[in-house]
Amino acid sequence: MTDQLSRNERIKEASRYLRGTLSEGLGDEITGSITEDDQQLVKFHGMYLQDDRDLRGERMRKKMEKAFAFMIRVRISGGVLAPKQWLALDRVARVYANCTMRITTRQTIQLHGIIKFNLRETLQAIDKELLSTIAACGDVNRNVMCNPNPHQSKAHAASLSLARAISDHLEPRTGAYREIWLDGEKIAGEDDDKVVEPIYGKTYLPRKFKIAVAVPPSNDVDVFANDLGFIAIVDAKGEIEGWNVTVGGGLGMTHGEPETYPRAADVMGFCRTEDAVAVAEAVVTVQRDWGDRANRKHARLKYTIDDRGLDAFCAEVERRAGKPLESARPFKFDSTGDRYGWTGGDNGREHLTLFVENGRVLDRAGGARMMTALRRIAEIHDGDIRLTANQNVIIANVAKDKRAAIEALIAEHGFAAGVSALRRNSMACVALPTCGLALAESERYLPDLVTALEQRLAVHDLADDDIVIRMTGCPNGCARPYLAEVGLVGKGPGRYNLYLGAAFDGTRLSKLFAEDLDNDGIIAALDPVLAAYAAERAPGERLGDFVIRAGFVARTENGRDFHTDAGAKRRA
Ligand code: SRM
Numbered sequence: 173m174t175d176q177l178s179r180n181e182r183i184k185e186a187s188r189y190l191r192g193t194l195s196e197g198l199g200d201e202i203t204g205s206i207t208e209d210d211q212q213l214v215k216f217h218g219m220y221l222q223d224d225r226d227l228r229g230e231r232m233r234k235k236m237e238k239a240f241a242f243m244i245r246v247r248i249s250g251g252v253l254a255p256k257q258w259l260a261l262d263r264v265a266r267v268y269a270n271c272t273m274r275i276t277t278r279q280t281i282q283l284h285g286i287i288k289f290n291l292r293e294t295l296q297a298i299d300k301e302l303l304s305t306i307a308a309c310g311d312v313n314r315n316v317m318c319n320p321n322p323h324q325s326k327a328h329a330a331s332l333s334l335a336r337a338i339s340d341h342l343e344p345r346t347g348a349y350r351e352i353w354l355d356g357e358k359i360a361g362e363d364d365d366k367v368v369e370p371i372y373g374k375t376y377l378p379r380k381f382k383i384a385v386a387v388p389p390s391n392d393v394d395v396f397a398n399d400l401g402f403i404a405i406v407d408a409k410g411e412i413e414g415w416n417v418t419v420g421g422g423l424g425m426t427h428g429e430p431e432t433y434p435r436a437a438d439v440m441g442f443c444r445t446e447d448a449v450a451v452a453e454a455v456v457t458v459q460r461d462w463g464d465r466a467n468r469k470h471a472r473l474k475y476t477i478d479d480r481g482l483d484a485f486c487a488e489v490e491r492r493a494g495k496p497l498e499s500a501r502p503f504k505f506d507s508t509g510d511r512y513g514w515t516g517g518d519n520g521r522e523h524l525t526l527f528v529e530n531g532r533v534l535d536r537a538g539g540a541r542m543m544t545a546l547r548r549i550a551e552i553h554d555g556d557i558r559l560t561a562n563q564n565v566i567i568a569n570v571a572k573d574k575r576a577a578i579e580a581l582i583a584e585h586g587f588a589a590g591v592s593a594l595r596r597n598s599m600a601c602v603a604l605p606t607c608g609l610a611l612a613e614s615e616r617y618l619p620d621l622v623t624a625l626e627q628r629l630a631v632h633d634l635a636d637d638d639i640v641i642r643m644t645g646c647p648n649g650c651a652r653p654y655l656a657e658v659g660l661v662g663k664g665p666g667r668y669n670l671y672l673g674a675a676f677d678g679t680r681l682s683k684l685f686a687e688d689l690d691n692d693g694i695i696a697a698l699d700p701v702l703a704a705y706a707a708e709r710a711p712g713e714r715l716g717d718f719v720i721r722a723g724f725v726a727r728t729e730n731g732r733d734f735h736t737d738a739g740a741k742r743r744a
């Protein structure tokens with residue numbers, strides 16, 4: 173069997189718990205890069221080696237090394253930061269990175285453009301504020317997401333504490349992070365699996381692993397996109413009764429390879445709060461032992477479950493957790509979006525959700541200066557700052573006497589203006605120029621496409637309708653396009669596949685509607701659909717439901733039927 177293992181398995185096995193030759197590579201002054209094996213290992217430390225793809229051609233012509241720099245992703249369970257922590261990340265972004273902060277679709281912050289020689293200082297500055305980047309990437313459990321909505325204070329507090337408990341429990345224990353990036357101190361006796369990594373072992377998981385905690389009616393964490401999810405079941409008094417457990421979500425696929433597909437998670441059962449961490453560990457260890465370690469394209473939990481069957485998987489989880497799951501309880505989601513503007517909480521404090529287009533926090537030349545505004549808000553704010561899975565920011569738990577000052581800062585820095593319904597429901601992944609896997613633009617293009625679509629929506633009298641639109645630069649699905657009512661997925665430079673028919677509440681995946689479209693092609697393909705929606709929809713019917721009823725696309729039930737399209741599509 174061993175000779176079938178993927179290359180990454182060998183790298184992990186030989187790495188001495190994620191050390192590899194990272195320390196030596198950091199000291200190599202000849203290059204801004206690190207070795208190929210270390211590029212895989214450094215992900216477990218929350219970093220990716222990238223290069224500026226806008227500069228590739230020019231540097232190649234000049235026979236220069238690529239413009240290498242690192243992206244680092246911070247580990248922030250549930251997306252909650254103290255203002256001091258925000259200020260530290262803001263400073264690091266301005267001193268060591270590219271003067272922007274990027275709120276991600278998993279409630280954390282990425283900093284781009286950090287050169288190798290500044291990595292240690294950057295991570296030390298982050299560590300000082302009790303934050304780290306360990307396991308923000310890599311074949312381990314990542315940042316655990318959690319509903320950030322502070323107006324349901326009790327349920328939110330319980331879900332945040334579960335997210336943190338799971339995150340802490342599943343954090344890698346290796347001393348490599350501290351040793352390489354922080355104080356250089358070697359931990360004695362790091363050679364016994366059971367001591368060093370009791371949950372993961374030497375080779376960690378077969379692939380990345382993602383967990384989210386949702387609090388209905390909001391599915392703002394897109395719980396069904398996660399390997400493992402917990403859905404809060406809340407009683408009439410707002411107390412948590414326990415959690416429905418979901419398994420097997422994941423969105424990545426490869427164009428032209430139908431054996432890869434996005435999949436929405438199944439609801440597996442219900443557990444009590446006191447058992448939830450044990451259930452999480454059991455799910456993780458079954459995937460550790462049953463997941464495919466030969467083919468990384470088939471290594472996510474979604475494939476393990478489809479190969480073995482949900483019943484067999486559930487039985488093994490129950491055996492390892494030492495307790496059967498109860499039957500799942502009824503729940504209902506109503507949307508995946510954020511509630512913008514001010515909301516009140518159970519605790520008398522107020523919360524302000526601000527739209528951040530595609531999560532990019534920066535000062536725009538001649539435009540809104542969001543980075544400065546948020547810094548100045550963090551300087552006076554004594555509540556917390558929450559990141560949403562829709563790439564937005566919440567100034568949470570604002571004391572009554574601070575509200576006016578916060579509003580004044582927002583107005584002063586020019587981002588008080590409202591945005592259209594389509595834009596506030598839009599999300600794009602990073603893509604070019606930093607993402608090495610991008611086939612097309614995303615973050616730099618979606619805002620313009622939205623502007624063009626706003627005009628078409630106005631013509632059809634749909635300007636005020638909430639329609640979820642998401643774009644990615646490749647089929648990996650980082651902005652969760654297959655769970656958007658309108659999903660656009662990069663196919664090649666300037667070309668996109670168009671997916672329709674996902675549910676507004678994030679419970680159903682979409683279906684391919686049209687392929688290989690350029691900007692005009694996207695508008696031409698969508699316009700008749702929007703016209704039909706305006707003319708024929710039933711009261712309250714969402715676009716994602718309408719396109720199925722009207723015959724534009726077939727319904728996707730889960731994942732294996734994602735690439736099948738029963739019946740001819742309706743054309744206008
Ligand atoms: Fe992602 C890889 C960015 C959320 C599925 N993702 C990448 C990399 C690291 C590219 C790489 O491997 O070299 C991208 C870095 C771009 C850059 O320059 O910053 C990247 N992913 C992102 C972020 C920043 C998108 C964003 O615009 O916010 C999100 C960071 C989340 C975080 O804070 O942890 C991000 N990625 C997601 C999601 C959404 C989610 O988790 O809810 C998905 C789909 C869900 C899933 O995992 O199935 C996602 N990313 C992927 C995949 C495909 C995985 C698969 O199973 O096939 C890859 C490629 C891979 O792993 O091989 C990938």
Ligand code: SF4
Nearest residue numbers: 601607610645646650
């Ligand atoms: Fe990069 Fe593709 Fe993810 Fe976009 S979806 S950030 S292009 S890996």
